Amino acid sequence: MGYTLCVLGCGTMGVAIISGVLASLDAKAATSFLPAAKWESHTPGTLTPRELEDESLPSRFLACVSREESATKLRGVFQSPSALGYQVEIMKNKNVDAVQSSNVVILCCKPQQAHIILNEPGMKKALDGKLLISILAGVTISQISAWVLPSTKVIRAMPNTPCKIREGMTVVSTLPPSSSVELDKSIILNIFSSIGRCRILEEKHFDACTALAGSGPAFACIFLEAMADGGVMMGLPRAEALELAAQTLQGAARMTLQQGMHPAQLKDSVTTPGGCTIAGLLAMEDGRVRSTIARAIQIATERASELGQPGKK
Numbered sequence: 001m002g003y004t005l006c007v008l009g010c011g012t013m014g015v016a017i018i019s020g021v022l023a024s025l026d027a028k029a030a031t032s033f034l035p036a037a038k039w040e041s042h043t044p045g046t047l048t049p050r051e052l053e054d055e056s057l058p059s060r061f062l063a064c065v066s067r068e069e070s071a072t073k074l075r076g077v078f079q080s081p082s083a084l085g086y087q088v089e090i091m092k093n094k095n096v097d098a099v100q101s102s103n104v105v106i107l108c109c110k111p112q113q114a115h116i117i118l119n120e121p122g123m124k125k126a127l128d129g130k131l132l133i134s135i136l137a138g139v140t141i142s143q144i145s146a147w148v149l150p151s152t153k154v155i156r157a158m159p160n161t162p163c164k165i166r167e168g169m170t171v172v173s174t175l176p177p178s179s180s181v182e183l184d185k186s187i188i189l190n191i192f193s194s195i196g197r198c199r200i201l202e203e204k205h206f207d208a209c210t211a212l213a214g215s216g217p218a219f220a221c222i223f224l225e226a227m228a229d230g231g232v233m234m235g236l237p238r239a240e241a242l243e244l245a246a247q248t249l250q251g252a253a254r255m256t257l258q259q260g261m262h263p264a265q266l267k268d269s270v271t272t273p274g275g276c277t278i279a280g281l282l283a284m285e286d287g288r289v290r291s292t293i294a295r296a297i298q299i300a301t302e303r304a305s306e307l308g309q310p311g312k313k
C-alpha cells in the first residue's frame, strides 16, 4: 500500500499532521486488514474503490528541517515506530532529496520561508507532476504556483493543532482540474479527514478559516483559562477548575456538532429564569464578550491576509 509523504518544514503543524496520520493508520489497521498495493500501478480511472483506498494512504514519512536542534527534537518525538512499524525519516537540509523521493508534499514552513525553500536548486524538477499541499497562512495558490512548474498540482489546506489528537478542523481549497483528480482528492481527504473534520471551501474564504479554525485553538484557550481562573477565584483547586472548564467546553461544542443543537438553544436550556446562569450571562454581555470575540476573528483574518505578502512583515 501507499505513497511517500514529505512534510517540508516539520515544526508544530508538521508534527501534528504526521502524528495524527500515524495514529489513524494504527486505528485503521486495528479494524481492517489492508493488502499491499503499489502507487506505480495507478492508471487514472482504472482503480477499484478498494485500490483507490489503499493507494490513498501514506506508507513512508519524511520530515524536513534545516537546523540540527529541530532534527534532534523530531528524533525525540518520533523515536519509536508506530504500532504498524512506520518510522518517520528525519531529513536535515535535504529538502530536494526528500521531495524527489516523495509522491505528496505538505508545505509546513513559515509563510515567509516558502519562496526560499521552493527556489532551492532542483526543487522545481523534484516537484514536477506532484501534489503540493500548502498549509501556509496568507500565501495564495497563485503565489505558490508561480514558484513551481505548471505540472505541480498546488492546493491549500488550513488545519489546526488538534490534528495531533485527530480532533482537527481542516479546510481544503477546491481541487485543480487534473487527469488524476480522483486519486488526488482521495489522498487529500484521507489525510485530513483521518485527523479530524475536513471541509472543502473556495480559496477566497481561507483567511477567515485561518483566523477561525487555524488560530481558533488559541482563542478557545483564552476562554478556557478565564473560566478556570473564575473557578480558582471562587476557591476551586486549579487542576479541577481546568478539568471542569475543558470538559464543559468540549461537551457544549459536541452538542452543537453531534446533535446539531444551535448554541442559543443550548444556552437557553441552561438558563433558569432568575437563576445563576442569567446572572453570569449579563455580566458577560456587560463585558462585550461577543463583539470582542467576533472582532478578534475579524482582526486575525485581516492579519492572515498580510502573511507571506511582499512588503508585509
Ligand SMILES: NC(=O)C1=CN([C@@H]2O[C@H](COP(=O)(O)OP(=O)(O)OC[C@H]3O[C@@H](n4cnc5c(N)ncnc54)[C@H](OP(=O)(O)O)[C@@H]3O)[C@@H](O)[C@H]2O)C=CC1
Binding pocket: 008, 009, 010, 011, 012, 013, 014, 064, 065, 066, 067, 068, 069, 070, 071, 093, 095, 108, 109, 110, 111, 113, 117, 135, 136, 137, 158, 159, 160, 161, 214, 215
Ligand atoms: N501553528 C499553527 O497552529 C498553525 C500554523 N499554520 C501554518 O503552518 C505553517 C507552520 O507553522 P508552525 O508549524 O507553527 O511553524 P514552526 O516554526 O513550528 O515550523 C516550521 C518548520 O519549518 C522548518 N524550516 C524552516 N526553514 C526550513 C528550510 N529552509 N528547510 C526545511 N525546513 C525548514 C523549521 O525547522 P528549522 O528551523 O530547523 O528549519 C520548522 O520545523 C505556517 O505557515 C503557519 O501559517 C496553519 C495552521 C495552524
Ligand SMILES: O=C(O)[C@@H]1CCC=N1
Binding pocket: 137, 210, 214, 215, 307
Ligand atoms: O498565527 C499564525 O500566523 C498561524 C496561522 C494560524 C495559526 N497559527
